[in-house]
Amino acid sequence: MSAAPIRLVPLPGMPLIGPGDDLCGALAEAAQRAGLELSDGVLVVCQKVVSKQEGRTVRLSGVRPSPRAERIAAAWDKDPRHVEVVLGESARIVREGHGVLICETRHGFVCANAGVDLSNAPDDDTAVLLPSDPDASARRLREELAARGAGPLAVIISDTFGRPWREGLVDQAIGCAGLAPLRDLRGARDLRDRELLVTVNATADQLAAAAGLLMGKDAGIPAVWIEGVAPEGDGSIRETLRDPSLDLFR
């Protein structure tokens, strides 16, 4: 991708974002305060501020849990209203156990609780959902930033996901614009000029993970600017979802 250094710069001091707020303006101002020109780089924005801006929240007090949600909640000592919201966001439950629901979301992401999160929510009665179309969220932010004179740039929407077999969360890309999420090296050559057969790098996920170093849930950093990575290509995060017929883990 690049042999020059890469720099990850946090965008601190963002205001709390609510439905309909000017997220693009807040990002642009935070970048300006950090002395950044949002040009020739990748802006990684955490899902939560995007969801809040898009009004993708649910008031738990208004949720009537279904019998299925009640059953799952009782089995795993969870709030049945939270489980009801999770079920509503899920295409299927992948695994259930140890107090964890691993779900496939309607977008096709596999993650705990279908990405429905109670931490860093506006209040105790609010659950924050994933954006309904994170690619579109990224595209919109990118266009709004371009209209303000920023760019060329790519935008990634990220969330922290758990992984099978490994402890700990790593940020993944759930939406992108202005960037090919996968970098296909198949057909390229290794250092001995041997053809690489299976190497496809998940560039968008690597960028999200890198930004995650600055985005701890206690850090109050909802966006990170990455310099030194030229945004190449374009594509949808759906390209990173494995074809079910080729997925050994279904």
Next chain:
Amino acid sequence: MSAAPIRLVPLPGMPLIGPGDDLCGALAEAAQRAGLELSDGVLVVCQKVVSKQEGRTVRLSGVRPSPRAERIAAAWDKDPRHVEVVLGESARIVREGHGVLICETRHGFVCANAGVDLSNAPDDDTAVLLPSDPDASARRLREELAARGAGPLAVIISDTFGRPWREGLVDQAIGCAGLAPLRDLRGARDLRDRELLVTVNATADQLAAAAGLLMGKDAGIPAVWIEGVAPEGDGSIRETLRDPSLDLFR
């Protein structure tokens, strides 16, 4: 972790590394050429140069495949000698299909072909295995660099792993020294002072993924220096391996 920028600097121009070569010296010289002082940061080194330096290679021409390796190789159109080496490195086969063997290595890592790789090998007859104790490899490199005046620093050994459900490879940590591989935020507070219940960040994996942005298999960059991340704590990469009794994916 930090609200200051993070810088990822590639260490280019490394010589090809063979068994017993002075890897530490080559890294120190590459850092010097790049104008880096290896102090207050994290050095991520790709597994392949470490394995080559440690002689963790197998000559395929000397391998006698077992009947099991022959059967698996025939089913998936693979080299039975390669499969035999993979089986020798595996504690168990997790999944088998679509030409891919997902294995749990003797260390406990779950990855394709137990990490046995034919790309960027010294020649067509050579398979490169994972280091037998990547934590110890990291510790040794860290001590050798300290003896040359470098540090404080952490060392991570990384490899590119596939993931369930998602296309594309992301680098993960397979060994570390001078760094707590997980950053446990449980008990910390979110922005509304609500206790975080389940947030453990996989810091070592995030650092490995970030370094991976500069380490494409065609790039010839076997090491990346990361500044702006203070190495905190210490620990073994084994801490990132999920307790089998809690693993929903067994």
